[in-house]
Amino acid sequence: MTWKIKLEDPPDGFDDGINISSSKPNWNDFGFNFHASVNFLYKGEMIFLSAYVLPLNIKEQKPYSYLTGAPSGELKYFVSLLSNPEQYRHLASKLPDSAFIYVLKELHEVSYDRYAGTGKYEHVIQIEPFRLGVLRDQKAYLSLINGFAGAYVKAPLGDAKTPFSFSTLLPGTENFVKLDIGFRHHEHFDDRVHCLIGVNGTGKTNLLARLAVEAAALANRKQDGPSTQLYSENKKLIQYDSSTLDFADDFRFNRVVSYFSDPSSALPRFSSVGVFEYHAFNTTARKETNEFHQNLSYLLVTLLRVTDDRFSQAKSKIFTDALSGIMPMDLLAIPVSNDCPEYCCVADREGKKWSFINQMNGEQRSLDILGTIDITREPSFLSAGSRRAIDLSSGQRSMFHFALHFLTLAGYGTLLIIDEPETYLHPNLVSDYMMFLYSILELTSSMAIIATHSAYIVREVPTHCVHILERKGPDASISRPYLQTLGANVAEISLAVFGDSTIDAYHRKISEILAKTNMSFDQILEDYKDIFNIEMLLEIKDRISNPEEYD
Incomplete structure (x- = not known):
């Protein structure tokens, strides 16, 4: 079966439509199949794309379970997502910038819609057909996160450790x-x-x-x-x-x-x-x-899901090892909406739902969690006994955010x-x-x-x-400092970096005042040993014994 997206008053170079056909008619993704081949003519060249196309059943107000379930002919009500990030780069290489965006708009393409901030198709992303029929494929998930935004980005030239x-x-x-x-x-x-x-x-x-x-x-x-x-x-x-x-x-x-x-x-x-x-x-x-590239819950799911190379497979362990010493990683949970199936979430004492990361096993469970993430809350640590979300300290929060974002x-x-x-x-x-x-x-x-x-x-x-x-x-x-800094004493580093500014430090002023009183060093030691460290006491003693060196 084939369908056509009609183009009204298209820009120069385009034909009158975009053609859609089912590319994997016998495929089944948890009861869904939206695999599609897309092609159109631009300035005499036929351009082909691989995508997911979800046709909408207007009568029942939900997507068809299969692309082939939509009536053939003109396709009006639908959303799409290019099947992998390479598809965006391929399309961008074939078209001028304005034409590239025009095609994505006509395709009702989700990655572009999210980048543009329109949010027109946000509700579709959250529903089960999109979760199970599209996001099952890790490359489709990467398209959703950064497909359009990465369309023109050039690959790094080599090791960044370059003078x-x-x-x-x-x-x-x-x-x-x-x-x-x-x-x-x-x-x-x-x-x-x-x-x-x-x-x-x-x-x-x-x-x-x-x-x-x-x-x-x-x-x-x-x-x-x-x-x-x-x-x-x-x-x-x-x-x-x-x-x-x-x-x-x-x-x-x-x-x-x-x-x-x-x-x-x-x-x-x-x-x-x-x-x-x-x-x-x-x-x-x-x-x-x-925004998928910023939202902590989506970043966390990405960290756990994307395992298409050796480094990606190690990311989850690196993340856990880096943070396990300062926070209870076994209690880490992602906030989910009320649409999350009961079998893969728990409710806190306020009735808000969470899914524990360490229970995110099984393909359908992870997809159900992914599709119902609550973007108004951030990942947190949930006490199993009290069912209370544990707030992080500012230091823990900073370390957690950095490690998660950086690793992703x-x-x-x-x-x-x-x-x-x-x-x-x-x-x-x-x-x-x-x-x-x-x-x-x-x-x-x-x-x-x-x-x-x-x-x-x-x-x-x-x-x-x-x-x-x-x-x-x-x-x-x-x-550069005169000191060999790696592993050096913090006080020595401060002196090497900030130099004579330490002369005006408050503790030195106190040392100067006490040394110029009539108090003996023994009396100063008795009165201030509970708050002065040994270095400060030695400085006061030296000031008393050698006042001319401090004039």
Whole structure:
């Protein structure tokens, strides 16, 4: 059987319709079959696509169970999804941008509809025929998540661990500042993390935001296809004229992922569809989103479902291992709607439904959970006894969000830009965070640059990967510390990075005041030993014994 989607007043180059036929008439996906072959004529060339087409039974207000159940002839009421991400890239390579979008609109295509924010077909995604008849295929799920958005993205050129130099003119400065990223090769240490450190207000995040924008600009200049534009929180186009990104070889980043915890961060938030891939994610945001590439529940399901290569198969274990020491992973649950079948969910004390991740076994169970995710809530930890959703601490939330998003989006040759991850992390969590980061960067041949003012972060990277951004009046500069930072003492790192600024530290003022009183050291020791540490007491004793050295 065949069907036709009639095109009213089509743009130049198109015929009068799009042809649909059943491609797997004997197939059965839990009682559904929407496999379709799509073809149409454009400027004399016949273009073929593989897709899922769900025809709607208007009389019964639901989809037919089979594409072949729809009456032949003109197809008016339906939705579709291209069968795998490659189909979007194929279609985009055959058509101009406007024609590409025109075809997807005429196909009532779900991935494009979600990207455009229309939400016209959102209700169809949630129903059983779509869950079981379409999303059973992992490639169809990937189409739903990022099919249209990834249509023009070019593949990474190679290992992101490639030396480069970036120069830019920061706001309020009169000279160009230069960031030189280099690497060394040691058998048992892979130096894939660099730190940009400095006091607040020096422009660390601004510099990395400019790096992301220039990386996109370089990718746009060097490759055919639509240019990717980066946008701010309020959807304003971000452009900088005073930046240069140079690689030793003819290299470029085609993929950048940014993480931030401060809502006022200067990092770009959004990107247009084009040759360069960019994502930004707030690791502490509580508000959920229905965007598949951001929604934590969909990311979590993706992490567990997509196992089409060796690295993907290991992601779930890496995720659990990274977080099991700081949170009860056996209690992790995804929020689901009331449409979720009773056999694969439980209700909390407020009547809200959840599905435990460790019970997400069996194909139909996982599809029933996937299709009924509640996008208004985020994954949480559910106490089996009290049936109470457990709120995470800010540090746990930040670590959980980062690990989940990073593992899901982790891909070959990615540059990660991370803005002050220590903001919500206890120093102990910083070490866990860095171990997790190093392991994934090595597995994906990626690299990271962290903007930080934490000595605990710097302690985890070698000196040649530490870049100190300083300002003196209108001049900015980047230097390296004199100290071997990897594994160094935190106090020594603070002194090496921030230098003489520690002279004005509050505890030194107290030491100075006490040393100049008439109190003996024994009396000071007796009165203050419960609040002063040994280093501070020794400093006071030295000030009393050698006052001329502190004048």
